[in-house]
Amino acid sequence: MQPLFLHPRDIDLSAPHLFWAAPPDAALTDSLAAQGQLTPALVLETDGRPILAAGSRRAAALREIKGRTLCALALPEADPDAPALAPDGGPLPLPLRLGLIYLASNLGRAVTDAMAVAAGRYFAPLAGLDGFLALAGPQLFAPDDRRGRLLARWLALPPALDALLASGHVPLGAGERLAALAPDDLDAFLPLLGAVRWSRGSLSAALAFLTEAARLAGETPAATLARSGLLDLPGRGLSPNDLTAGLLAGLRRLRYPAVTTLEARFTALSRELSRGSRVKIRPSQGFESDCATFEVTVKNRQELSKAAADLAAMAAAPALPRLLAVAQEDVSEEPGDKT
Amino acid sequence: MSAPLWDITALAVDAAVAETPMAARARTALPEAAVTVLAPGDALPQAPNGGRALHVKAHPGRFLRPCPATRHYRCCGYQIIHIGENCPMDCSYCILRAYFRDRTLTAFANTEAMFAELGRVFGRDPSRLFRVGTGQFADALALEPITGHTRELLGFLAGHPNVVLELKSKTADLTWMEADPDPKTVLPSWSLNAPVIVAAQERDTASLEARLSAARACVQAGFRVCLHFDPICWFEGWEREYAATVDMIFNYLAPDDIAYISLGSFRCLPELPGRLIAEGRELPRYMLGEFTIGPDGKTRLLRPLRVRQLRFMARRLAGHGFSRGLYCCMESDEVWRAALGQAPRELGGLAAHLLACAHNPGGTRPCS
Incomplete structure (x- = not known):
C-alpha cells in the first residue's frame, strides 16, 4: 500500500461512520506539531475519492497546524481474502464496511455505553438490530456482556435521549422502562431525566410510581406529572441527593x-x-x-x-x-x- | 363434537389406581380424552390440541390437614381433606397460581386410604365435632362431574355425623346431591365477588346468579349454605359493586339460610403480579392498591383501607339482617375490632365459633 498525502481540509470529518469522532485535545495537536504524524490514517478510495475510514482526530488536529498534510493508507475497495460478512456472502455495502473498519481501528478502546449506542445508531438502520449485533457486537462487547440486550432496548428510544446517557444522567439499563412510555409521557418526564443522575433502580422505581399512579387516576403519566408540582423541584436549588430523594418521595406520594x-x-x-x-x-x-x-x-x-x-x-x-x-x-x- | 369439559383432552391414570371406580368414572366422563396409563416414573403426556391433562393418581401423604394459615393472623380452624390439586377455572387473584405452575389437574383416587385415615380421626371420639372442607388446593366441585369424588366422600361421611363438610366452589354443580347426604352435615358454599370482578377476573366460573340460584336450590333441599367474599378487591367504585352483590344475596337467600360468611381482603404472595405479567396479562387495577407486606410475608392492602372494606361489608350485611357467623379470614385482632366490633376471643375463639355455627343452626353461643 502506498501512502497518500491529503490536505486535511479535503477530508470529510463529519461522515456518519466516524460515530465516535471527537475534537482533538491539545496533547495530540502538540505531538503532531513536534513529532509529525507517526501513524497513518486509513482511507477507502471510491471513484477516485478518498473517504476517511479512521484517523479523524489526527485529521482534525492537522487542520490546525499550518502546512501539514494527512498521511493515509488507502485500503483496497474489497479485500478478496477477508471472510464474507454480509448475510448473502457478497461484499458488504460501503457504509457497513466503513463502519466496521472504523470499529476495528478502535479495537482495544474501552467502549462506554454511550459509544455502543452511537455505534448502534449508525449500524442498526443499515443492517437491522440483529445484523448490527452480529456484525459489530463482537467488537463492542465481551462474549458474556449483557449490554447487547440492553443496547437493543435503548435503540428503541428517540436519539435525543442519547445525550443523557453520554452525560451519565440515565443508565443504559433504563432503556426498556423509558421505551415503554408513550412519546408524550416521555417528553413530559424529560426535564426530570436530565435533572439528576438516575440509577437504574431509582429510575425504575420512579417510573413505576408515576405510571401506576396515572393508571389509578385514569389519566396519562404526563397529566399526573403536570399536576404533581414535581416539575418545579429541579429549579429549587436542592443538592443532587436531596433532589433525587425529593423526586422519588414525591412520586411515591402520588402512587401511595x-x-x-x-x-x-x-x-x-x-x-x-x-x-x-x-x-x-x-x-x-x-x-x-x-x-x-x-x-x-x-x-x-x-x-x-x-x-x-x-x-x-x-x-x-x-x-x-x-x-x-x-x-x-x-x-x-x-x-x-x-x- | 362438543368442547371437552374444562378443556381436558388428556386423561393420565397412574397404574396403581387404574382399576379404581374414580378412574372408571373419569374415563366415562371424558370419552374424547386421550387416555394414558402411567407406570411409575413415566412422564405426564402432553395434552392434545392445547388442552389440559387430568392426572388421576394416588396421594401418598396425609389427607386431612389444617389450613396453611399463619400464626400472625386469626385462622378459622378450617381443616382440609386433600382430594386433588389445581383448578380448571382461571381467577387472576388465585393463590393456586403460586402453588401450581402448570395447568395439570390432579385428582386423588386412592379413596380407600383416605377413608381409612379419616375414619381413624373422625371415629376416635364421635362426640368431637369437625368442620372440614375440600376446597383449598382445588375447587371442591369443579371436577365432580368427572371424578365423583364428593359423592364418594359423602357416602363415607354418612357414618360420621359429627363431621360437617363444606363444599367451596365457584361452579353451580349440584351433582353431589345425588349422594343424598343428611342436610345437617353438608355446607355447600360459594365464593362471591363484585360483579365487575366476576366478569373480568374470574374466567370460566359460574355467574353470580348461577351460584346464588344453586345456593337457593340447596336451601330448598334443606341445606344451609356458606358464602365467602374473598378476595374483596379495592378499585374505583368498589363500594357500589360489592353492595350490589350483597343485595343480590338476599334476593335468593334469607339470613337464616346462611351458616357463615367470610370476609377477606385481597392478599397475595408478592410474586403473583409478576407471574401474571409473565403470562402476558395486563395487571388488574385492583392489584395496584396501596399494599404493604404483612408479617406473614404476604402483600396486603394497607390496614385502614382493609378496615374500611370489611366494615362496609359488615354493615351492608347487617342491614339485611345477617351478622351471626360473619367472620374475617386471616385478620388480626386489631382489624376484627375495628371492622366487626369484637375480636375472636370474645366469640370464644374463631374456630369454636364457626364450629358452633356449622353444627348448630340456632346457635348456642352469643354469635354477635
Missing part, C-alpha cells in the same frame, strides 16, 4: 397517598415523642398492629440510665397512645382519587 400519609403521621408523632433522646421508634411491619419498636443503643451505665428516663417520659407522653393507634385513623381515599 394513604401509605405515605400514615408514614408521615407516624414520623411526626415519633419525633414529638423522642425529641431530645436517642431513642428510635419504628412502626409495626406494614402498620399491621398497634405496636411500635423503641430502639436505643447505649455504651455505658449513664447512657442506659438516660435512655430509661427518656423511655419513662415517653410512656407518660400524650403522643404515645396516638402513635400506637396511628393506623386506626382513616387515611382512605377512593382508588383513583386525584391527589
Whole structure:
C-alpha cells in the first residue's frame, strides 16, 4: 500500500461512520506539531475519492497546524481474502464496511455505553438490530456482556435521549422502562431525566410510581406529572441527593397517598415523642398492629440510665397512645382519587 | 363434537389406581380424552390440541390437614381433606397460581386410604365435632362431574355425623346431591365477588346468579349454605359493586339460610403480579392498591383501607339482617375490632365459633 498525502481540509470529518469522532485535545495537536504524524490514517478510495475510514482526530488536529498534510493508507475497495460478512456472502455495502473498519481501528478502546449506542445508531438502520449485533457486537462487547440486550432496548428510544446517557444522567439499563412510555409521557418526564443522575433502580422505581399512579387516576403519566408540582423541584436549588430523594418521595406520594400519609403521621408523632433522646421508634411491619419498636443503643451505665428516663417520659407522653393507634385513623381515599 | 369439559383432552391414570371406580368414572366422563396409563416414573403426556391433562393418581401423604394459615393472623380452624390439586377455572387473584405452575389437574383416587385415615380421626371420639372442607388446593366441585369424588366422600361421611363438610366452589354443580347426604352435615358454599370482578377476573366460573340460584336450590333441599367474599378487591367504585352483590344475596337467600360468611381482603404472595405479567396479562387495577407486606410475608392492602372494606361489608350485611357467623379470614385482632366490633376471643375463639355455627343452626353461643 502506498501512502497518500491529503490536505486535511479535503477530508470529510463529519461522515456518519466516524460515530465516535471527537475534537482533538491539545496533547495530540502538540505531538503532531513536534513529532509529525507517526501513524497513518486509513482511507477507502471510491471513484477516485478518498473517504476517511479512521484517523479523524489526527485529521482534525492537522487542520490546525499550518502546512501539514494527512498521511493515509488507502485500503483496497474489497479485500478478496477477508471472510464474507454480509448475510448473502457478497461484499458488504460501503457504509457497513466503513463502519466496521472504523470499529476495528478502535479495537482495544474501552467502549462506554454511550459509544455502543452511537455505534448502534449508525449500524442498526443499515443492517437491522440483529445484523448490527452480529456484525459489530463482537467488537463492542465481551462474549458474556449483557449490554447487547440492553443496547437493543435503548435503540428503541428517540436519539435525543442519547445525550443523557453520554452525560451519565440515565443508565443504559433504563432503556426498556423509558421505551415503554408513550412519546408524550416521555417528553413530559424529560426535564426530570436530565435533572439528576438516575440509577437504574431509582429510575425504575420512579417510573413505576408515576405510571401506576396515572393508571389509578385514569389519566396519562404526563397529566399526573403536570399536576404533581414535581416539575418545579429541579429549579429549587436542592443538592443532587436531596433532589433525587425529593423526586422519588414525591412520586411515591402520588402512587401511595394513604401509605405515605400514615408514614408521615407516624414520623411526626415519633419525633414529638423522642425529641431530645436517642431513642428510635419504628412502626409495626406494614402498620399491621398497634405496636411500635423503641430502639436505643447505649455504651455505658449513664447512657442506659438516660435512655430509661427518656423511655419513662415517653410512656407518660400524650403522643404515645396516638402513635400506637396511628393506623386506626382513616387515611382512605377512593382508588383513583386525584391527589 | 362438543368442547371437552374444562378443556381436558388428556386423561393420565397412574397404574396403581387404574382399576379404581374414580378412574372408571373419569374415563366415562371424558370419552374424547386421550387416555394414558402411567407406570411409575413415566412422564405426564402432553395434552392434545392445547388442552389440559387430568392426572388421576394416588396421594401418598396425609389427607386431612389444617389450613396453611399463619400464626400472625386469626385462622378459622378450617381443616382440609386433600382430594386433588389445581383448578380448571382461571381467577387472576388465585393463590393456586403460586402453588401450581402448570395447568395439570390432579385428582386423588386412592379413596380407600383416605377413608381409612379419616375414619381413624373422625371415629376416635364421635362426640368431637369437625368442620372440614375440600376446597383449598382445588375447587371442591369443579371436577365432580368427572371424578365423583364428593359423592364418594359423602357416602363415607354418612357414618360420621359429627363431621360437617363444606363444599367451596365457584361452579353451580349440584351433582353431589345425588349422594343424598343428611342436610345437617353438608355446607355447600360459594365464593362471591363484585360483579365487575366476576366478569373480568374470574374466567370460566359460574355467574353470580348461577351460584346464588344453586345456593337457593340447596336451601330448598334443606341445606344451609356458606358464602365467602374473598378476595374483596379495592378499585374505583368498589363500594357500589360489592353492595350490589350483597343485595343480590338476599334476593335468593334469607339470613337464616346462611351458616357463615367470610370476609377477606385481597392478599397475595408478592410474586403473583409478576407471574401474571409473565403470562402476558395486563395487571388488574385492583392489584395496584396501596399494599404493604404483612408479617406473614404476604402483600396486603394497607390496614385502614382493609378496615374500611370489611366494615362496609359488615354493615351492608347487617342491614339485611345477617351478622351471626360473619367472620374475617386471616385478620388480626386489631382489624376484627375495628371492622366487626369484637375480636375472636370474645366469640370464644374463631374456630369454636364457626364450629358452633356449622353444627348448630340456632346457635348456642352469643354469635354477635
